[in-house]
Amino acid sequence: AKSFRVVVLPGDGIGPEVVEQAIRVLETVSELSPDFELKLESHPFGGCAIDAVGEPLPESTLKACQEADAILMGSIGGPKWGVDAKVRPEVGLLTLRKTLGLYANIRPANLASDSLLNYSPLRPEIAKGTDLIVIRELIGGAYFGKRKEQNVEPNPEEAWDTMIYSVAEVERITRVAAQIALAANPPLEIHSIDKANVLASSRLWRKVVTETLTREYPQLKFDHHLVDSAAMVIVANPRKLNGVILTENLFGDILSDQSSVIPGSLGLLPSASLAGAPSDPSSPNFRPTSGLYEPIHGSAPDIAGKGIANPIGTILSAAMLLRYSLGLEKPAKAIEESVRKALDSEDAGGLGLRTADLGGKSSTKELGDKIIELL
């Protein structure tokens, strides 16, 4: 049996609670299959690491992440380590992304089940059928360009950041979007988002996306949208952008969060941050990609410790981990199926298996139990 090393970073707030259920799910699929074995090990990361050792990303945690086949994270941060704090959890996350070269952030926003339509802030007829995958460049742009803080010479009265992209950076993220688009049958359409009518970095973005797709993936359909217009369409008519939304770091931060409220609860959605294009796990040429997997929700300090957080985003992140970093498509699909069944069980038997974010009374653990039972 193949053996994989998975580093777990439970983090802060509800992080440890939701991660616990995802670990149980991973342990179950591994027990059910003779083909592979998972070695799970937890490490401190984020606010809890600041409290324990004074820094969000301790050397030992970074080293474990670098050696792991994949990383599963809960959530980090909280009011205790706010924007004004000296050492902040997010800095650990940004360093981890950069050091591991996790340039491709993948965030699906779709309705896992039509039974959830009533939880969307959009009218059901507008939300229905929304099926977006945001592919966000994660280690370039204004996040990592040169910057100058206020009160620093020269010009202490000014502060600035640089939105910068190179041809190579845009090419590689475009290829990730193309691979994801091609993995679907029929292939997905790619919607590239920029602000090319104003920004030089966006003009480069648009040109390189066009050239890369035309040259290397002539079979794929794609178009370009300005970011302001895309922000309107995502609310007014999200199906119009169904397929892959390909964009740079800062726009992706905004648009992926905006998209993620359509399916009704942030608690449902997973994400992956990869160091390379995900290849098809069912192909003999599958090449694993190191990656960090986490739910998109935050650490939700208001409900931390109460055992009522929705574990589904983390459990679906674990499914993505199996698929993209370990090449294990079968157990990934099995988990996704169980989640869908668990969500639909309310309609079926009136079980009301919903956590508080979806208007229910179930505990984090009860969701975990049900999903495991259905595996």
Add this chain to the structure above:
Amino acid sequence: AKSFRVVVLPGDGIGPEVVEQAIRVLETVSELSPDFELKLESHPFGGCAIDAVGEPLPESTLKACQEADAILMGSIGGPKWGVDAKVRPEVGLLTLRKTLGLYANIRPANLASDSLLNYSPLRPEIAKGTDLIVIRELIGGAYFGKRKEQNVEPNPEEAWDTMIYSVAEVERITRVAAQIALAANPPLEIHSIDKANVLASSRLWRKVVTETLTREYPQLKFDHHLVDSAAMVIVANPRKLNGVILTENLFGDILSDQSSVIPGSLGLLPSASLAGAPSDPSSPNFRPTSGLYEPIHGSAPDIAGKGIANPIGTILSAAMLLRYSLGLEKPAKAIEESVRKALDSEDAGGLGLRTADLGGKSSTKELGDKIIELL
């Protein structure tokens, strides 16, 4: 009688059609009042100016704008002058903003009438009561920072833009937000939006907003939100941000467009771009502010020339023009009242006075007629 010079820039696409109705409305309020007189003059601007004289902002148009008491614009651009074109209409707009020092963009997003709730893409119970005013800094940030295009030395493979803000730039836009907040009774809450957990320019933004408001407007309530989180809240629960949304140029571009789909049709919403803080027209110390007023919709080439565009956004922009640049509060209010009545007339008498964007069959001119009749 006081005489005011108003420059009109009809622009492209549906611009001339909607501007025509706003001019009729302005002429009517001016005829109805012995206190003031409006001198209206049209100038070429945008795509039509490119076609006529090879540039979007001819010298004579700029000069007229500089000498005017206020400017009313339709809309500019279209597929004919796309992102790849040598000379683009938007460049004229950016130059006009910068040259006239129009640093404060004001964009209300509210439901002019509850009878429109059914046109919002949001569930009625979520859209109801939404009352946002986005105040966007308009001549700083990445729009006007130093930039480098691709294929330029050094590093032809890279392109970049600079998001830059100075203390003075943030102070003055904060004061505009404070004035707008104080003009309401009770004063509005201010929600400042940035990305201070990542960007240096946002850290300056947050610090200066906090200091300016605390020092100069201690009576006002304010808070800070990260832009990604704000983009979620605007969809999930927009009332939470009711009041003034204060933000920098690029974030404001995205968030104001996103907000503007909540009220059901872009065709309804006005905007103002001002060179100074708007003072209270009812106060004896009123100081006029030069400004550019325009509907937020684009040139909609698909329906141009058909006479079916919604003129309300432009008519409400004309009302803002009277208020902020001419200090004429009474006719401004009168116009806003007539628009509200015209929109509600469907419920009242089944007139179906709606343009196509709101599911109706009325023409642009019919809307204009009705609003003038109600004045």
